[in-house]
Amino acid sequence: MKHAFRKIRLVAHLAYGMWVVATRFSRVTAQQRSELNRAWSLRFLQLAGMRLVVHNDGARLDEGALVVSNHVSWIDIYVINAWRPTRFVSKAEVRKWPVIGWFAEQLDTVFLQREKRSDAKRIVHELADHLIAGDVICVFPEGTTTDGRELLPFHANLFQAAVSAARPVQPLCLYYEDARGNQSTAPSYIGEMSLGESLDTLLRGTPLTAHVVVCDPLAPGAERRVLAAQAQAAVEGALDRLRPVGARARQQAVLGQTEQEADAAHAGDTPAANGPLAQ
Template sequence: MIGNLRLAVVLIVLLMATLILMPVQILAVATGFPDPRAIPQFWHRLALRCLGLRIRLRGKLRKTRPLMIAANHVSWADIVVLGALVPASFIAKSDIAEWPLIGILAKLQRSIFVERTERRKAAAQAAQIAQRLQNEDVMVLFAEGTTGDGSSLLPFKSTLFEAPRMVLGEEVESILVQPVSIIYTRMHGIVMSRSERIAASWIGDTDLLPHLLRLLREGGADVEVSFGEPIRFDRQMSRKVVAKKVQDNVAAMMAVSLRDPL
């Protein structure tokens, strides 16, 4: 009963906030005023509270621009978590653009939609990301290409790491790629077991709606976000080398969060 009441209140609050903020964000995207990065961050911070997610931080976001963030991916909630912390746009799978409401919100956050299986489109997609990086937009890449089980890391796909390389030129000698790890550590203050983290994650083709409704009903999850030391990507480095360095850093930060959560 309490869970259903909480679900109803959260949905009403988020719906009202979305309806109020959406026309303002449409104006911001069209004109640049107000800052189109600010309103989505406000919405994510509100959603974070509504979902009952508590963030525990390690490290800091690097302020230098251009900057790309490369993170592991556990759940759709990762977008709310990182969106609340960073005024960023996301690199998302192309099918998300067609999802009801979520697709509209993703477009209003100026997400870039990519088709990871279409290799012939990779260069054009990387160039689109590079242009946004040149405009000093922080871009978030979930480099595994899918969601994991919350305890282990899948190999990072290097294709879209070509985007920061495209930014390099006479005026830009290097660009930073900051590793970020996301681990859901506690539920209602109790440290999660591996099986509980798997249950809390949103893996592959799992239906979104039941997972969303369960988190809305329960709330009370702690998520640990670790900002690692940025990798400096210059002309002497290949995208595969950078992807591997970032992957190793994310794996190390995940191990710390799993072994000794804040």
């Protein structure tokens, strides 16, 4: 019963969002649209049982940047918009999805027909124009969603937009954490899973924390394959830092080294009353 009630609240919030977009977006400034988008997205995450944690937000670029992120789920878009509303590049099929496709179209999503190689060239030119105009564009260079545990190779094609526009690339890492502090695959939207099945799995996995790691930007100048490799390395590094196993291993290594150094330097000493062993 609780599960059904939460789905009803989410559907109601989607309906409210459609009303806001349909009735208010044409009458407010771009900044106000961005604020409405962010507030709506934050509330959506809250209703879905998810809180947002942003890391290294001081590195964020707010204009003329190509944001590239790993891709786990349809909810990635709302997580990113809750952090900072952004124009997205999406596969053309999304335009046909109920509600979400309409939202995507109204929020100026750039749709890519992946089966047409010629369409990629068109998109690159269009994205370069947006970047030169100062827009922030987000792409998912893996080309598909994963369960979030491993990265697929970053395709370099759309990085050409940043090269052509001489604009920086900002890697972004998304990581979903369950209530026990472990990586969660509940938000993943992969294989033949339907949108409804994905939502059910997500809600059953809550409460969740969505981590957004803002990686340091990559300066313009490198060619697209180099940028793709550098961006992938940055996202992989952020994932490694967030994973509990990697974090614990590094902490144990640091603690072990510290203890060895302390034993060698202070053999036979008695800890001070306010030292690390005092309780």
